[in-house]
Amino acid sequence: MSAFVLALVVGALFALGTFLLLRRDLIRVVWGLAIVSQAANVYLLAMGGIELGGFETVPVLAGHGEGVPETTDPVVQALVLTAIVIGFGMTAFALVLSYRVYEEHDTLDASELGDRE
Amino acid sequence: MALQTLSPGAESTLVIAPMLIVLVAAVGTLLLGTRPRARAGVSLAGGAAYLIAVAAIDWYVVLAPDAPGAATYQVGGLPAPFGITLVADGLSAFMLTMVAVIGVASLVFSIRVLPELDRRSYYFPLFHFLALGVTGAFLTGDLFNLFVWFEVMLMASYIFVAYYGGPQHTRAAFWYVALNLLASAVFLLGVGGIYATTGTLNMADLARRLAAPAAYGIDPGPVVGLLGLLLSVFAIKAGLVPFQFWIPTAYRAAPPPITALLAGATKKVGIYAIIRLSFTVFADAQIGVDLAVPIVGTVLAGDSPLAFIGAALFVMGTASILVGGLGAVGRDSLEGVLAYSSIGQVGFIAVPVAIAATTTVPDVRHIAIVAALVYALNHALAKGMLFLAVGAVRTATGTSRLADLGGLASRSPLLAAAFFIGSLSLVGIPPLSGFFGKFLVFDAAAQAGSLSVLVLLLAGSLLTIAYATRAWNRSFWGQRTSAVEDAIADPVQVAVLLALAVTIVAVGIGFEPIYRFADAAATAALDTDGYIDAVDPNQTVSGVDGGSVDAGAGGGGGGGETGTGTINTTDGGETP
Numbered sequence: 150m151s152a153f154v155l156a157l158v159v160g161a162l163f164a165l166g167t168f169l170l171l172r173r174d175l176i177r178v179v180w181g182l183a184i185v186s187q188a189a190n191v192y193l194l195a196m197g198g199i200e201l202g203g204f205e206t207v208p209v210l211a212g213h214g215e216g217v218p219e220t221t222d223p224v225v226q227a228l229v230l231t232a233i234v235i236g237f238g239m240t241a242f243a244l245v246l247s248y249r250v251y252e253e254h255d256t257l258d259a260s261e262l263g264d265r266e
Numbered sequence: 267m268a269l270q271t272l273s274p275g276a277e278s279t280l281v282i283a284p285m286l287i288v289l290v291a292a293v294g295t296l297l298l299g300t301r302p303r304a305r306a307g308v309s310l311a312g313g314a315a316y317l318i319a320v321a322a323i324d325w326y327v328v329l330a331p332d333a334p335g336a337a338t339y340q341v342g343g344l345p346a347p348f349g350i351t352l353v354a355d356g357l358s359a360f361m362l363t364m365v366a367v368i369g370v371a372s373l374v375f376s377i378r379v380l381p382e383l384d385r386r387s388y389y390f391p392l393f394h395f396l397a398l399g400v401t402g403a404f405l406t407g408d409l410f411n412l413f414v415w416f417e418v419m420l421m422a423s424y425i426f427v428a429y430y431g432g433p434q435h436t437r438a439a440f441w442y443v444a445l446n447l448l449a450s451a452v453f454l455l456g457v458g459g460i461y462a463t464t465g466t467l468n469m470a471d472l473a474r475r476l477a478a479p480a481a482y483g484i485d486p487g488p489v490v491g492l493l494g495l496l497l498s499v500f501a502i503k504a505g506l507v508p509f510q511f512w513i514p515t516a517y518r519a520a521p522p523p524i525t526a527l528l529a530g531a532t533k534k535v536g537i538y539a540i541i542r543l544s545f546t547v548f549a550d551a552q553i554g555v556d557l558a559v560p561i562v563g564t565v566l567a568g569d570s571p572l573a574f575i576g577a578a579l580f581v582m583g584t585a586s587i588l589v590g591g592l593g594a595v596g597r598d599s600l601e602g603v604l605a606y607s608s609i610g611q612v613g614f615i616a617v618p619v620a621i622a623a624t625t626t627v628p629d630v631r632h633i634a635i636v637a638a639l640v641y642a643l644n645h646a647l648a649k650g651m652l653f654l655a656v657g658a659v660r661t662a663t664g665t666s667r668l669a670d671l672g673g674l675a676s677r678s679p680l681l682a683a684a685f686f687i688g689s690l691s692l693v694g695i696p697p698l699s700g701f702f703g704k705f706l707v708f709d710a711a712a713q714a715g716s717l718s719v720l721v722l723l724l725a726g727s728l729l730t731i732a733y734a735t736r737a738w739n740r741s742f743w744g745q746r747t748s749a750v751e752d753a754i755a756d757p758v759q760v761a762v763l764l765a766l767a768v769t770i771v772a773v774g775i776g777f778e779p780i781y782r783f784a785d786a787a788a789t790a791a792l793d794t795d796g797y798i799d800a801v802d803p804n805q806t807v808s809g810v811d812g813g814s815v816d817a818g819a820g821g822g823g824g825g826g827e828t829g830t831g832t833i834n835t836t837d838g839g840e841t842p
Binding site: 189192196262 | 410413414417421424428431432433436437439440443444447448450451452454455457458459461462467
C-alpha cells in the first residue's frame with residue numbers, strides 16, 4: 150500500500166518538477182530542479198523496498214517498545230542522506246547563481262537573457 | 267629499475283595515493299588563504315607528487331613485468347562488496363595518466379595566465395577539487411560512489427564556468443548547472459533502480475550477479491533500461507550529440523587552463539564510465555535484447571545489453587562527428603572552433619566504443635577499445651594543448667576572435683609551432699600521436715566491416731582538416747592586425763605548450779610503449795573476471811554454490827524487496 154502511495158507521490162513530484170523546469174522564470178527553474186532531485190531521493194528510498202522490519206534491520210529499537218514499523222533498507226537510507234546533502238548544496242548554489250544572473254542581466258526571464266557580453 | 271617488487275600492502279596504499287595528494291593540495295591551498303606565492307608553490311608540489319604517484323601506479327600495478335594488473339584499496343577496511351572499493355587497473359591507470367599530464371601542464375600554465383587578483387581567490391583549491399573528483403571517478407569501484415565523485419567534479423566546474431562573473435559567464439553557468447543537476451537526478455534514478463534490481467552497487471559484485479542472475483535469484487531485465495538512463499548521464503558529461511549544447515558556451519566562459527582540463531579530463535570521465543560500465547560490468551549480463559526500432563526498421567538483438575548500448579552509441583557518435591565538424595567550420599573565435607571540434611572528436615572516441623559493443627568477435631572488440639583509448643589520449647593531449655594555446659594567444663593579444671587575429675606566426679613563431687603541431691595531431695598526420703588514434707579507429711571500423719561507418723569517419727576527418735586549416739590561416743598567417751602587432755607571448759606559457767608539443771611528437775614516435783599501455787588498459791576493461799577477482803578474491807563466480815547463493819535466493823525471491831535480506835544474509839555467510 151505505502152509503495153503504491155509512494156509511486157504516486159514520485160510521479161506527481163516529477164510532473165511538477167518538469168513543469169517548473171520548463172518555465173521562463175529562472176527561480177521557478179531552480180525550484181523545478183530542487184523538486185526533481187527530491188523526487189529522485191524519494192524514488193531511491195522506495196527502491197529499498199518498504200516492508201515490515203525486524204530488530205535485525207533496526208537494532209536500535211530492540212529493547213525499546215514493541216515491534217518495528219514498516220521500514221526501508223538501511224543502505225538506501227545512507228545513500229539518500231548523501232544525495233540530500235548534495236542536492237541541498239546545489240540548490241543553494243543555483244539560487245545564488247540566479248541572483249548573480251539577475252545582477253548581470255537585470256532580468257530573470259530566460260528568453261530575455263540575450264547576448265549581453 | 268631496482269624496485270621491481272612491492273608488497274601487496276604498498277600497492278593498496280598506492281591506489282589511494284593520488285586522491286590523498288590532491289585532497290591535501292586542495293585543503294593546503296585553502297588554508298594558505300591570501301598568500302598567492304605559497305599557494306602556487308603548494309599547488310605545483312601537489313601536481314608533481316600526483317604525477318609521481320600516477321607513474322608509480324602505472325609501473326607497479328600495470329606495466330612492470332611482474333605487475334599484478336590491478337590493485338585495490340578497501341576504504342575503512344570494510345571488505346567488498348560491503349565497503350567502498352577503490353580499484354586501480356589498466357583502464358583506470360591509463361585515464362589517470364592522461365589527466366596527470368594535462369593537469370600538471372594546465373596547473374603550470376594557470377600560474378602565469380592569472381593576474382594577481384585571481385590568484386587570491388579560490389582558483390587553486392577549486393582546481394584541486396576538480397582533479398579530486400576526476401581521480402575519484404576513475405578509481406572507484408562502487409556505483410553510488412561514482413555519483414559522489416561526479417558531484418565533486420561538477421561542483422568545482424560550476425564555479426569555474428561562472429568564474430569571471432560577467433553576463434555571458436553567469437548565463438553559461440546557469441544552464442550548465444541546471445543541465446547537470448537534472449543529470450544528477452537521472453543518475454540517482456539509475457543507481458536506485460540497479461540497487462533494487464540486483465541488490466548491490468559494488469561494480470564487481472554487480473558484474474558477478476548479472477552474469478548468473480538465476481543463481482542469485484534476481485531478474486536482470488530492467489537493468490537494460492536503467493543502463494540507458496546512466497548512458498544518457500555519461501553522454502552529457504562526454505558532450506555527445508544530442509547532449510552537446512552546453513559545451514560551446516561553457517568552454518568559452520571558463521578560464522582557458524580550466525577549459526583544457528574540462529576537455530582533457532572531465533570529458534574523459536564520461537567516456538571512462540561508459541567503457542567501464544558497458545564492458546567490465548554489463549558485458550556478461552545474461553539479458554536477451556530484442557528490440558525493433560520503429561522508423562528505421564532495424565532489429566537490435568543480442569544476448570547482452572551491449573547490443574543496445576552499441577546502437578545508441580553509434581547514433582550519438584556519428585551525429586557528434588558531423589555536428590562538431592560542421593559547427594567548427596563556421597565559428598568566429600578560436601575557442602568556438604575548438605569547442606565544436608571537441609564535440610566531433612568525442613564522436614571519434616564513441617564510434618570505436620560502439621563498434622566494440624556491437625561486434626561479437628573478441629579480437630575486434632579489443633582493437634576497438636584500444637582505438638578509443640588511444641584516440642582519447644590524443645584528444646586529451648592535443649585539444650588540451652590547443653585550449654592552452656588559445657589562453658596564451660589571449661594573454662598576448664587580449665582577444666581570440668578570428669577577425670581580430672592574423673599574422674601571429676611571425677610575431678611569435680614558437681607559439682605558432684605549438685599550435686601547428688596540435689592542429690596536425692588533431693587532423694592525424696604521422697608521426698604525431700593523432701595519427702595512431704585515427705589509424706586505429708579506421709582499422710577497427712575496417713575490421714568490423716562497416717563501410718558506412720568508414721565513410722562517416724572519412725567525412726569527419728575531412729571536416730577536421732577544413733576547420734583546423736581555417737583556424738590556422740585566420741589567426742597565424744596573413745597580415746598582422748593591430749592586436750597582434752605589439753603582442754608578447756609569455757615565455758613560461760610558451761614553454762608549457764612546447765613541452766606538450768614535444769609530448770605529442772614523442773607519443774607518436776615512441777608509440778610502442780603507449781600501445782602496450784593502451785592494450786593493457788583494453789584488456790583490463792574487457793576482463794570482467796579479473797576485475798571481480800581483484801576486488802573480491804574470496805568469492806568467485808564458480809564458487810557460487812556456497813552460502814551466498816542460497817542466502818540471496820532465500821532473501822525473498824528477487825525484485826525490490828530483496829535488498830536488505832540479501833545483504834544481511836550474505837554478510838553472515840561470507841564475511842571472513
